[in-house]
Amino acid sequence: EIVLTQSPGTLSLSPGERATLSCRASQSISSSYLAWYRQKPGQAPRLLIYGASSRATGIPDRFSGSGSGTDFTLTISRLEPEDFAVYYCQQYGSSPWTFGQGTKVEIK
Amino acid sequence: QVQLVQSGAEVKKPGASVKVSCKASGYTFTSYDINWVRQGTGQGLEWMGWMNPYTGNTGFAQKFQGRVTMTRDTSTSTVYMELSSLRSEDTAVYYCARGKEYDTLIAHYLPPAGMDVWGQGTTVTVSS
Numbered sequence: 084e085i086v087l088t089q090s091p092g093t094l095s096l097s098p099g100e101r102a103t104l105s106c107r108a109s110q111s112i113s114s115s116y117l118a119w120y121r122q123k124p125g126q127a128p129r130l131l132i133y134g135a136s137s138r139a140t141g142i143p144d145r146f147s148g149s150g151s152g153t154d155f156t157l158t159i160s161r162l163e164p165e166d167f168a169v170y171y172c173q174q175y176g177s178s179p180w181t182f183g184q185g186t187k188v189e190i191k
Numbered sequence: 192q193v194q195l196v197q198s199g200a201e202v203k204k205p206g207a208s209v210k211v212s213c214k215a216s217g218y219t220f221t222s223y224d225i226n227w228v229r230q231g232t233g234q235g236l237e238w239m240g241w242m243n244p245y246t247g248n249t250g251f252a253q254k255f256q257g258r259v260t261m262t263r264d265t266s267t268s269t270v271y272m273e274l275s276s277l278r279s280e281d282t283a284v285y286y287c288a289r290g291k292e293y294d295t296l297i298a299h300y301l302p303p304a305g306m307d308v309w310g311q312g313t314t315v316t317v318s319s
Binding site: 118130133137139140175180183 | 226228232235236237238250252253254286288290302303304305306307308311312
């Protein structure tokens with residue numbers, strides 16, 4: 084099973100600032116089958132990025148993904164109020180699909 | 192619009208089973224896998240398994256093998272997830288989510304693109 088480790092656990096930033104979230108895999112993820120999700124309190128997760136760097140439908144361009152192999156990054160260029168939430172990475176290249184433990188982006 | 196609508200909250204006793212439904216609309220039901228993901232209170236996300244509504248094929252995380260069953264009703268575009276032998280640790284919100292696209296003409300999956308549509312979640316509470 085591929086273990087995903089996200090860092091940091093919590094990121095304290097102000098609106099308008101840049102956020103950089105990391106996701107490291109215990110083994111290489113095939114074909115960069117790595118996704119990022121945002122989850123607001125009391126809501127279902129929402130797909131932001133798939134294939135490590137492709138934005139999902141309707142996702143604004145302030146969200147970008149990069150990386151390959153075992154190291155992946157989600158960058159939010161300018162934080163909007165709705166971006167203060169928990170972010171999860173997920174790999175879907177190898178069964179069982181697994182999620183990272185999450186990074187909480189909170190208002191500083 | 193494309194959406195998945197799940198059944199309502201359930202309260203079950205330890206040892207019982209629960210069956211959660213996920214009704215799809217706004218797209219061709221048999222063209223996409225449905226996945227199930229759960230989230231314990233204050234916890235992260237845990238993938239349980241998938242079902243291909245066209246073929247009926249399923250796949251489960253080893254942790255749930257033998258305890259989870261997934262079925263579908265193509266006449267109502269609904270997938271069901273049943274979890275048996277419930278214990279307190281199964282208390283969680285259960286989500287269905289649309290996954291890989293399946294080309295029924297060539298019987299082959301397109302390249303996967305994450306889980307792009309999610310149900311609203313079903314709270315399952317296991318308590319004596």
